[in-house]
Amino acid sequence: MKNFAKEFASDLVNLFFPLQCLGCNTPLTPHEKDICVHCQLQLPFTYFHLDGNNPMVQKLNTLLKIEAATALCYFEKNSILERMLYQLKYSGQQQLGAYFGSLMGELLKHIKDFQNVQAVIPVP
Numbered sequence: 432m433k434n435f436a437k438e439f440a441s442d443l444v445n446l447f448f449p450l451q452c453l454g455c456n457t458p459l460t461p462h463e464k465d466i467c468v469h470c471q472l473q474l475p476f477t478y479f480h481l482d483g484n485n486p487m488v489q490k491l492n493t494l495l496k497i498e499a500a501t502a503l504c505y506f507e508k509n510s511i512l513e514r515m516l517y518q519l520k521y522s523g524q525q526q527l528g529a530y531f532g533s534l535m536g537e538l539l540k541h542i543k544d545f546q547n548v549q550a551v552i553p554v555p
């Protein structure tokens with residue numbers, strides 16, 4: 432009963448003040464959180480985490496000895512990702528940082544090279 436009341440109150444609030452996608456500002460559906468499916472599908476993922484000798488590892492190993500490195504997305508000018516990074520850095524949308532951090536955690540938690548990570552260095 433308590434969950435029903437909580438969901439009802441949340442739906443009522445969303446009816447008058449719909450949550451908007453942080454990428455494109457369209458109203459989110461009840462099953463979307465922070466970013467709509469359309470924007471998620473436009474994110475240019477690298478999938479570097481699946482390759483132990485990916486371009487990030489190759490580039491960083493010329494500077495210092497590292498065990499593993501990855502990048503979540505390719506940066507593209509005038510892309511949905513650029514808009515999201517701008518929102519994160521300059522518009523106080525910290526939930527985007529949580530979104531990308533959680534996404535990265537989900538991708539890496541089963542990858543052997545990232546099981547004993549000692550440092551994470553975010554580079555926007």
Ligand SMILES: [Zn+2]
Pocket residue numbers: 452453454455456457466467468469470471
């Ligand atoms: Zn969107």
